[in-house]
Amino acid sequence: MEVSVESGFCSSTGNYSSKWNSPVLPQTPHLSLPSFLFSQLSPDALLKPAFIDAKSGKSISYGELRSLTNTVAHVLHSLGIKKGDVVLVVAPNFLHYPLLVLGVMSVGAIFSTANPLHTRLELQYQIQDTNPKLILTTQTLKSKLDEGMGSRPLLILLEELMDSLLHNPQHYPTFNVIINQDDIAALMYSSGTTGKSKSVVCLHRNFISMSCSLRHVWEAEDGAFNDIYLCVLPLFHMFGLSLFVCGTLAIQSTTVVLNKYSLEDMLVSVEKYKVTRLPVVPPMVVQLVRLQDGVKGYDLSSVKEVMCSGAPLGRVHMERFSKCYPQMRLSQCYGLTETCGPITLCNGFSGMVHESIGGLTPHIEAKIVDVRTGKPLPPLECGELYVRGPSVMKGYFKDPIATSLAIDKEGWLQTGDLCFIDMLGLVYIVDRIKELIKYKAYQVAPAELEEILLAHPEISEVAVIPYPDEGAGEIPMACIVKKGISEIEEECIISFVANKVAPYKKIRKVVFVDSIPRSASGKILRRHLKAKALTTHQQLQISSKL
Incomplete structure (x- = not known):
């Protein structure tokens, strides 16, 4: 097979491969995402903050994260939660959110989440769809969840749970349950291409692969271990969950968690904690440019990179940002809920406009398919982006028809995005075929x-x-x-x-x-x-x- 070194394109198969040397993925069948992440911890990281609350400055170290995850698993087990049960978290960002994710997965249960802005009806639809055995939510959101829910799952307030965990610490033996890489780790909601949102089945294998890929790419950067990330993205969304649970924990860096986004709070946090990497969505980039005069009062000199995803960022906005903040590297990445996080990453160029969403991450293959003929296309030709790899979802929960429409028999996920790949293997979004x-x-x-x-x-x-x-x-x-x-x-x-x-x-x-x-x-x-x-x-x- 003749594969182009520059583009990664194979003329005989029509496939594009990642230009990264793919790291070896763990082959141990009995492995969960939490056990994988904690097995990688270095002694130097144990006392290092894993997460810091932006407002209060309270933190949780990697050592505490590991022990508290074990505690959460024991507490959930005492509540009757067992392997395969669904636990739904309905809450905005807070310091211990990642702890809940890892705790639920450690007991062998299935983590699911919902947008706290959802109405009672929207939450009811999701609850009926996944049938959670336990719902964890806040006092403020309780009223949306405690009435009209039919057969009611157990509902516990996060304030009470976290108060009990943190102020009445108990030492538990390591929680022991056999969890396989092919077990379901999470049910994350995606709108798909049409109709109501669908529940995406994410395996432990998917998240472990995502962790390995992000670690491999980010560790290529100098000083990755000492990077400070700011989490302004919602952790109930796959973009935030994959970056700040799979990614930053894998490279053992520190994440500052903002409970709710506001431009002022973001700027204060960047200055206070000397944030080096700032993942955002396009409206935040637009706001940084539009309100640049107000931004000048803050010291943002620590920021090396602004990583943008969630939607395509227009060239005009990129040019304006580059002129306003020439010292920052503006990069785009691309992923779907169905791919369990980003599958392209771009290093960007400081002070320059680069419209690419980056190159394929390790282990990811792609095809650009002619929307009329279904044939794969060479570099610089536009078609629908298909992707395949170990981070691609198993399918949609209890929906084999939707799954078969999204993933073909060879494992290719149809993204619904019109793209092309250039001669250097960089991916560009031209338009969206899907109607979202x-x-x-x-x-x-x-x-x-x-x-x-x-x-x-x-x-x-x-x-x-x-x-x-x-x-x-x-x-x-x-x-x-x-x-x-x-x-x-x-x-x-x-x-x-x-x-x-x-x-x-x-x-x-x-x-x-x-x-x-x-x-x-x-x-x-x-x-x-x-x-x-x-x-x-x-x-x-x-x-x-x-």
């Missing part, structure tokens, strides 16, 4: 909002499409066909949806149309609606100026 709306890096499924809107008695037809927004990236816009002589207005439609979904899913713009364009098979032609909406908006802008 990316609002501040959250995934919003149009079909879910359309289903809600169609329940309104004065709406005949509806299509929800993305509308460009500088601050959010995209906002959900509803194209509405009124029923009969209805005089329904935009505000009514927006409020109708607002109390039924999480804030990031809200309809934020409405246009009224005569009809919804559809294909012969009945599929909504969203691209036509997007083009019409943009043209109409531009015309309105011009007329208002005149």
Whole structure:
């Protein structure tokens, strides 16, 4: 087989391979993510802070993380949690969040999480889907979870649990349960390409592979062991979970945890803790540029790299950021919930604009597939990105049909993203084939909002499409066909949806149309609606100026 050294492309198979020398993955069948991570701990790391609370300065060392993880496993076991049970955590970021993840996995249970912004109905759907035996949540969020949940799982407040663990420490023997790499470690929710969100089955093997890959790539950087990361990403999301549980623990660096994102809190934390690496999503980059005058009052000289993911970052924003912060390296990475974290990483170039989302991480293969013929394409040609590797999910929970549509018989995951790979093996996103709306890096499924809107008695037809927004990236816009002589207005439609979904899913713009364009098979032609909406908006802008 002839493989290009520069691009990693094999002309005989049509596959691209990672240019990284792939580290050897553990072959021991009986291995969990926590046991793998703790087996790698060096003596120098035991007293080192693994996590620091940004506000209070309280910390948990690697040694404490290991012992407390064992304690959590024993406590969960005493509550009747056993191997294979689902434990759902509904909470914002806090210092001990990673401890809960590792504790649940150590007892052999399955960790699952939900966005704390979800409504009661959205949480109820997820609970019915995964049937957790235990829910861990906060006092503030308890009211969403303690009523109308049908057969009720055990519900425990995190404040009470952590107070008991930290103020009444007990010494337990090492918790002993046989956990295999092919056992389910987590159920993480992804919107997929259409419809309601799906539960992604993540194995211990997937997370162990992700840890090995991130460690291998990050350790190539000088001083990786001494890096300070700032966690402003939600840990209930795969991007945050993979970086700050699989990644930073694998290289034994320190992570500062911010409970809730605000630009000021982020800047204060960077200055206070001398943060060197800052993973963010595109709206945060836009905000750093837009409010650069206010940023000047903070010392950000410690930051070596800003790592951006969650949605594509536009060239204009990258250029502006590069001019404002030439001393920082701006890089992009790419991953999916279905890949259990990032599968491309880019080192970026300080003071320069580089639109690539990086090269394939160790152990990852890719194909660029012609969307019409299904044939693999060579470098510089656009097609759908397919990926394959040990971090790719097992499938969607209790949904073999959706799994078979996402992963083919050869193990290739269809990402739904239109991409090309250049002659150097760097991946570029051109557009999204899938119809998800990316609002501040959250995934919003149009079909879910359309289903809600169609329940309104004065709406005949509806299509929800993305509308460009500088601050959010995209906002959900509803194209509405009124029923009969209805005089329904935009505000009514927006409020109708607002109390039924999480804030990031809200309809934020409405246009009224005569009809919804559809294909012969009945599929909504969203691209036509997007083009019409943009043209109409531009015309309105011009007329208002005149």
